[in-house]
Amino acid sequence: ALRSNWTSQGGLWRKDISLLQAYFGAHTAFYFDWLRHYCWYLLLASGVGVFFWNPSRFHMSKALDDWEDILSCAATCFGSLAFLEGWRRRQARLARQWGTTDAERNAKSEVLALRSAELCRLVLPSFEVLPPPMDDKEQYGDDARMGNVSVSSKGSPTKHKKTASAPISVPSSKQMDKKGTSSSSNSMERLTKSGSLGKVLAEDDQPLGRDTTTSGQATEDCDQVEDKWLGLRQTISYTVQIIFLVGSATTMFLLISWADRWQDEFTPQPFSLSLDWAQAAALHFAPMLTITITAVVLTQLHAFAARWLTSFEAAANATAQERRAALLMKLFCFQCVNYFYAPLYVAFYLQDLDQLGGLLFAAMVTRQLVALAKESLLPAALGLFKKRVLKKKYAVELHNAHDPAGEYALKKRLDDELNMEQFDVDQEYMKLVIQFGFVVVFSGACRLASIAALLNNIFEFHLDSNKLLRASARPRAVAVADIAPWGLMMEVLGVVGVVSNCGLLLLTAPTLDAYVPEFLEVSRVDSHTWAIGTLLLLVIIEHVLVALRVFIQYTVPDVPKDVRMQIDDEMMRENHRVRLQALNDMSKQGVIISPDSFSGPASEWPSLEGKRRRKKSFIFF
Structure with a gap:
């Protein structure tokens, strides 16, 4: 279909x-x-x-x-x-x-689970939901990151003394539904041990799952070393990016100055169909085409450099989304300077509308032709060349191995899709x-x-x-x-x-x-x-x-209003479902809590849908 x-x-x-x-x-x-x-x-x-x-x-x-x-x-x-x-x-x-829209809600799922744990603690301070069983390697790995377990040189783990505040576990992912409303109990336990539970409940927009308080000494030392080198790498990357921007603006300025002097010598006569007019028109548009082609070449060169700079300056724990945002910002800033500097200079400094119109026409047409050649003609030519090479390769293999013709076609198709x-x-x-x-x-x-x-x-x-x-x-x-x-x-x-x-x-x-x-x-x-x-x-x-x-x-x-109402209703049902899940966990441990006592502390919580970013509107649609 x-x-x-x-x-x-x-x-x-x-x-x-x-x-x-x-x-x-x-x-x-x-x-x-x-x-x-x-x-x-x-x-x-x-x-x-x-x-x-x-x-x-x-x-x-x-x-x-x-x-x-x-x-x-x-x-x-x-x-x-x-x-x-x-x-x-x-x-x-x-x-x-x-x-x-669930992708946006999943960022708040950890806060929902933390609120269920906080509710259980407010209703019954001695309540604790046990986390799912883990193997020793995973458990010691999490404890070691939190500084609760130190692994000796012989490999035997040694647990430290626990603090006075007992950690509060949260419902595991197996007890939640498949919509992604649960979160890892390990990250929940890290937040409760680090004492940052109140901060998360107070400010939902803070990054989750990261311990902002005292941690292991080894982790602090590694973070300090990483931050120091990260700042140096970012400084080098920003400096190189500024050099590219200044170089592009300088190149466009020199080309425009040359084009201005060029057009003073070669100006076509209007309303003339002679060969001399055609030659003069070609010479008239030659500087504009030169400026546009130079901008396209500089864009391709900067694209290679921007990818290397992004991987060079990125932190070790940077996500793919953060790397993508950094790369796109570099490319956008450079291409704005590279393509818009020349028209703005011609418009507001030289004040030549005829040259500005010709420059815009040349820039748009040239970019479209280059994109067409890059996306269609070049891949088609490379595809024909690869097909000829692969055809000779598999023809020899087919002749030597006496394979059926169907296997040759399958190999050829797999190689085509792989390349x-x-x-x-x-x-x-x-x-x-x-x-x-x-x-x-x-x-x-x-x-x-x-x-x-x-x-x-x-x-x-x-x-x-x-x-x-x-x-x-x-x-x-x-x-x-x-x-x-x-x-x-x-x-x-x-x-x-x-x-x-x-x-x-x-x-x-x-x-x-x-x-x-x-x-x-x-x-x-x-x-x-x-x-x-x-x-x-x-x-x-x-x-x-x-x-x-x-x-x-x-x-x-x-x-839109109807979509906003659907999202609000869904978030209200999500809050209600998580609170009922916490009540269910309490009842499984033999604790009987009435609905009145359950809903009392929950009324003091900040509502999740109230924290959602939404514009104030004077128009109800």
Whole structure:
């Protein structure tokens, strides 16, 4: 069903995302659904761009043209905001539909189990739920990490004296259900022994399972040595990253300076179809192509360095999620400087809108062609070469061993699947997020950029789906509840787009001086001098747009009302189930507790759903 639905010739809006999620997981399914949602936004942005770009509509007077630019800037600002807010609500609904919200709840499961143990202690101080039986190796390993057991050189364990406060055990994982609401009794016991139980009950957002108080002397010494070297490694990594950023900005500055001098010598004559004009046009776009190709090459070089720096600076106990976040932040910062420095320099320093439009067009087209060659042409060529080599190899083996033809085909298929590269979702996200930056940040200078991005993304959707199903190894299924950290990156680009488009109004709307108060009115001396009054007016417009964005983000909840009610009901049932589990454990030991005495101390606990991060909302939907 998955292959027939996703390899058919239907449009991208006819694809069933639930089939993709059932086989590849939520992380991959979120990418394709986000790409489809992004295409909807580009379709609307293309209509707005064509409406404001039509030269026969608002060219009756210069004042109407300026209002056209202002309306286009506002449409870009609120269009990107509507896209991001709509996607947040959609991903919350999809996460609830796919059941991936449990991944977020599992982080609180340890607190739930600790609360059940604390309740038992408050009702009956002598109550203790015995942990599940463990072998000596596991028990001594846990005790040794807590400093309660010291292993001598002969290997015989020696237990230390226990403290006055007896540890409180919690229900084991075998006594809980299969939803992941239980946690390891070893980590529970470590928290109770270390005295950090009250801190966990008071502050649910603190990291769990880590002893923040006195521990074994050997563990403290190892942590101090590790922290010292960790700081040195991170300092080296940050220094190298800054060198890459400065080097990229310097390279782009030198190339733009060279391109500016180049274009002074080779300027094509407009409305000429001669061969000389074609040659001049090629020479005119040659510097822009050079800048874009250089940026693509620097991006590839930095990607190799960023992976090495991430593995170099990472702590020994760093999780895969922390390493991934560090790597993506390095790549995002470098690519923003690498791709956006040149257009911003041309727009706000050189103030050349023609060169800016050509640079944006060259950057978007070149990136798309390079991505097409990298993802389609190069793998196809390598695949043909490998097939020829493997065909000769297995033909000789088949001739010598006299194997049946079916075994040859099986070996060939296994080798083909073994040599496949894994589908990298983060790489696809990064490519499209940078494209989103081009569309949003420079929409005032290139209003048809959304059309080029839409055509590319429709082709990209089919190309990625075909590559995922036929030409790539199956990625590891990951249960995620959102597309973090890409949502934050797009939010940053949206705010930068508001500031950039308001700044471009200084170049595209010169008659705004008529709306400036007289005491701020300053005449323009030349093309490189901005009127102070106009600048202040645009700063006010920019602040108003940013304030409206913040207000809308604060008032519109990220989770729809029906989904939020379902999650709240489920969390209430989860709290009630854990408390009943604690009461059941007490009754198994022969302790009879009435429901009234059981619910008394529980009323003093902070509610779990009250600690959940949720925006205050003035809009009830």
